[in-house]
Amino acid sequence: MSGSPFAAPLRPLGARGYAICLSGIVWRELLRFVQQKERFLSALVRPLLWLFIFAAGFRSALGISIIPPYDTYVLYEVYVTPGLAVMIQLFNGMQSSLSMVYDREVGSMRVLLTSPFPRWWLLFSKLIAGVVVSLVQVYVFLAVAFLWGVEIPLYGYVLALPAFILSGFMLGAIGLVISSLVRQLENFASVMNFVIFPMFFASSALYPLWRVRDASEALYVACLINPFTHAVELARFALYGAFNPVACAVVAGTTLVFFALAVIAYDPGRGVMGLRGGPKGEAS
Amino acid sequence: MDETRPVPALQVAGVSHSFGRRKALDDVSLEVPQGRFVALLGPNGAGKTTLFSLVTRLYACRVGAVRIFGHDLSHAPSAALSELGVVFQNRTLDLDLTVRQNLAYHAALHGLAGRALTLRISELLALVGLAERGNDKVRTLSGGQARRVEIARALLHRPRLLLLDEATVGLDLASRRGIVALVRELVRETGLAVLWATHIFDEIEATDQVHVLHQGRIIAAGEAAALAAGSASLEAAFRALTEPDEDAAA
Numbered sequence: 001m002s003g004s005p006f007a008a009p010l011r012p013l014g015a016r017g018y019a020i021c022l023s024g025i026v027w028r029e030l031l032r033f034v035q036q037k038e039r040f041l042s043a044l045v046r047p048l049l050w051l052f053i054f055a056a057g058f059r060s061a062l063g064i065s066i067i068p069p070y071d072t073y074v075l076y077e078v079y080v081t082p083g084l085a086v087m088i089q090l091f092n093g094m095q096s097s098l099s100m101v102y103d104r105e106v107g108s109m110r111v112l113l114t115s116p117f118p119r120w121w122l123l124f125s126k127l128i129a130g131v132v133v134s135l136v137q138v139y140v141f142l143a144v145a146f147l148w149g150v151e152i153p154l155y156g157y158v159l160a161l162p163a164f165i166l167s168g169f170m171l172g173a174i175g176l177v178i179s180s181l182v183r184q185l186e187n188f189a190s191v192m193n194f195v196i197f198p199m200f201f202a203s204s205a206l207y208p209l210w211r212v213r214d215a216s217e218a219l220y221v222a223c224l225i226n227p228f229t230h231a232v233e234l235a236r237f238a239l240y241g242a243f244n245p246v247a248c249a250v251v252a253g254t255t256l257v258f259f260a261l262a263v264i265a266y267d268p269g270r271g272v273m274g275l276r277g278g279p280k281g282e283a284s
Numbered sequence: 285m286d287e288t289r290p291v292p293a294l295q296v297a298g299v300s301h302s303f304g305r306r307k308a309l310d311d312v313s314l315e316v317p318q319g320r321f322v323a324l325l326g327p328n329g330a331g332k333t334t335l336f337s338l339v340t341r342l343y344a345c346r347v348g349a350v351r352i353f354g355h356d357l358s359h360a361p362s363a364a365l366s367e368l369g370v371v372f373q374n375r376t377l378d379l380d381l382t383v384r385q386n387l388a389y390h391a392a393l394h395g396l397a398g399r400a401l402t403l404r405i406s407e408l409l410a411l412v413g414l415a416e417r418g419n420d421k422v423r424t425l426s427g428g429q430a431r432r433v434e435i436a437r438a439l440l441h442r443p444r445l446l447l448l449d450e451a452t453v454g455l456d457l458a459s460r461r462g463i464v465a466l467v468r469e470l471v472r473e474t475g476l477a478v479l480w481a482t483h484i485f486d487e488i489e490a491t492d493q494v495h496v497l498h499q500g501r502i503i504a505a506g507e508a509a510a511l512a513a514g515s516a517s518l519e520a521a522f523r524a525l526t527e528p529d530e531d532a533a534a
Binding site for chain 1: 303337338341342361362363365366368370372376377378380381385388389390391392394395396397415
């Protein structure tokens with residue numbers, strides 16, 4: 001045992017240290033993702049069920065007229081594919097939030113927060129890690145959809161990458177804020193009911209908004225306010241080489257707001273954790 | 285040691301903390317001098333974990349101050365946390381990752397990577413007696429071995445202060461003794477300062493500095509032998525200190 005290594009701590013907090021911290025967090029998330037094969041499978045099965053069964057059934061019931069970014073009539077499978085891709089990210093973002101709550105209960109969140117790097121950087125890294133995992137899922141899904149006959153122009157896969165990064169970031173940030181508010185793991189069922197399903201159904205993922213407007217003006221407004229709608233439209237346009245500035249602005253704005261809220265929520269001085277998240281037996 | 289008093293490794297000064305209306309800590313002060321083993325003795329629910337949450341900056345310290353080697357945790361959190369290694373009460377390793385993967389992840393959280401880190405990990409695994417287990421998944425380790433990995437992990441970034449929250453909880457007697465011996469050896473040989481939180485009396489030696497935490501307050505502090513003086517044992521002294529409180533509360 002040598003004494004000298006303990007003489008003074010290392011403090012490599014320069015730019016290289018920040019990069020190592022980020023890549024370490026992303027690397028761990030990917031390793032864990034690879035280990036949890038069931039998680040990957042269920043993340044993939046969910047949208048494929050929608051694509052193979054729901055869309056097949058709906059194909060005849062719902063005709064899609066020509067709306068941007070499409071320049072021809074499209075099959076329903078083709079219409080829902082971008083929405084299902086972003087749905088994967090929605091589930092992934094919320095699942096990361098689930099894992100944050102779980103992390104907080106078992107303590108690895110505590111380990112993360114003892115890092116000397118600023119908290120916003122740790123949260124940012126955690127978000128990036130979630131986005132990387134969601135991108136793997138999205139592109140595997142798009143590949144299966146391609147084999148199923150949903151053909152998207154090749155350049156679309158490349159152009160949509162920034163859109164998916166941004167939407168993944170937004171949904172992860174929303175999940176992060178929720179994770180700071182949810183105290184127990186079991187509450188994920190409520191997150192499903194009150195966040196995931198409303199966001200998914202009240203959006204343009206499954207049906208074009210003009211159809212929704214025909215049915216109900218109120219629902220149409222709800223869909224328009226829903227940032228998930230804009231994430232879907234951003235991806236849909238990008239997949240066909242078009243840019244939707246409104247969607248981009250809404251998604252970017254929502255990302256900023258929720259990331260700021262997450263940083264506040266996890267700030268030890270202002271956040272809710274110190275008031276609510278006490279250890280068992282010591283907190284009321 | 286020189287004549288001037290060196291800055292303490294850990295200084296907790298007048299810290300109080302509440303969860304809602306429940307006061308978990310009430311005006312707690314304690315010090316861990318450099319290179320010393322200090323015990324924080326208290327039953328479950330006394331406030332030990334809350335104190336650890338404040339010292340590790342999970343929550344901000346609203347009343348009072350925490351300083352690590354003189355760095356105030358509120359004003360210089362980065363410098364303070366760089367000096368600090370922690371072993372939490374709950375198991376915090378990723379079970380499906382290998383020992384080395386777990387350690388590398390933690391090192392990254394401190395900005396460490398590369399060849400020097402690989403050597404450092406080997407050095408620490410040898411130190412905790414797990415040199416052969418680096419590539420095994422944590423799931424295959426015993427409770428005592430996992431604890432040793434957590435101790436190695438807490439030392440990766442060469443902190444000078446190590447906090448352990450009920451580090452032996454849930455371990456069999458032999459593993460418990462092994463962990464206590466390992467930590468005491470670290471203090472002796474490397475000059476590490478340790479705050480050892482426990483509710484188990486026989487982990488404390490007669491010459492240890494002890495702070496007794498009960499219902500969120502420090503009700504006694506001093507050398508274990510002095511605290512136990514006049515009673516049959518430290519445990520008996522502890523009962524004598526705490527039971528009047530319980531009678532009053534009843």
